[in-house]
Amino acid sequence: MSSTSGGAAYGSPYLAGVGIGLVLIAAYVVMGHGVGVSGALTSVAGTVTTVATNAPASAAWRGYAAPGFAALLSDWFVVEVIGITLGGLASAALAGRLRRETERGRGVGVSRRVAFALGGGAIMGIGARLAKGCTSGQALTGGSLLSVGSWIFIATAFAAAYLIAPLVRREWR
Amino acid sequence: MIAPLYEAGALSPRSGLVVALALGLAFGFFLERAGLGSARKLSAQFQLTDFTVLKVMFTAIVTASLGVFWLSRLGALDLGRVYVPETYLLPQLVGGAVFGAGFVVAGLCPGTACVSAATGRGDGVAVVGGLLLGIFAYGAMYPVVERFASSTPRGTFTLPQLIGASHGMTLLILVVVALLAFRGAEWLESRRAAAA
Secondary structure, X not given: OXXXXXXXXXXXXXXXXXXXXXXXXXXXXXXXXXXXXXXXXXXXXXXXXXXXXXXXXXXXXXXXXXXXXXXXXXXXXXXXXXXXXXXXXXXHHHOOOOOOEOOOOOOOOHHHHHHHHHHHHHHHHHHHHHHOOOHHHHHHHHHHOOEHHHHHHHHHHHHHHHHHHHHHHHHHO | OOEOOOOOOOOOHHHHHHHHHHHHHHHHHHHHHOOOOOHHHHXXXXXXXXXXXXXXXXXXHHHHHHHHHHHHHOOOEOHHHOOOOOEEHHHHHXXXXXXXXXXXXXXXXXXXXXXXXXXXXXXXXXXXXXXXXXHHHHHHHHHHHHHHHOOOEEEOOEHHHHHOOOHHHHHHHHHHHHHHHHHHHHHHHHHHHHHO
């Protein structure tokens, strides 16, 4: 099942889960807040918008837009997402899993897969903004801090995903 | 000194950024270790053929929630100074559903899309691009959705408050549910393996 088309087999999901749990505990103990990804992307989008329009941040970007691109590098969550990217790269490199490819099901073309990735990503982006967080900021962080709203997010996110899963099943055959 | 350290003034903003990089590195590393840089693997969760997503997420949540509970019980962590994501009932109900729909179509969530992109996957890059497009779109429609997005606020609202149980009892329930879910996942996976 966990064939990786080359490279080492994946590690235990339970051990990885404990590792991520320890990352969360460290974040609470050291910083007083958890992790997040969609917020960092919002900071990037907000900074692009305000720099491009050369206007003060509108209500949509308040609390996210940095005064300039250099200032983005002092945004805690932006630096953390850079870390996530480098950490993923390091792990894949060590396991021989770096691969230039577009993952998709048999019989699915690259352009179709990219269209689904772009479209799904855009829908997810809207959902994450509405919910004030994604799998990291709501599910992992809010979930482990027992926030009611975060557990509502987890419940409806998985319910919707399972509801739609049969429609995209052939994308992965 | 009682944690959180940054809140207590023990860290400069610059040291905070070093912590951000270090925690991000570890987070990304563990995601990739488990195979969560692969859209095929994440999608299998929704086709009920591989339960890695559930196992990783639930284990992380249980580990962190137990750690927080015991550190606060031992007086090492002031829970009142840890930021708990605030609850907005309807926005999170609807936002969660929209997010989940996008997740299953994209095959990756925001964090795992970053890992997928970093390991050479073009579809991971496309999901990150799509996320930015969606966030720009949300910014453009913000005046229309602003009222809904800030509706039904409940502030810091936690499960123990909701069900009227103690913190410890809530965690006991969470652990039991997680163990049952893991058992169910292992059973379904082994049944599939036997059928294959």
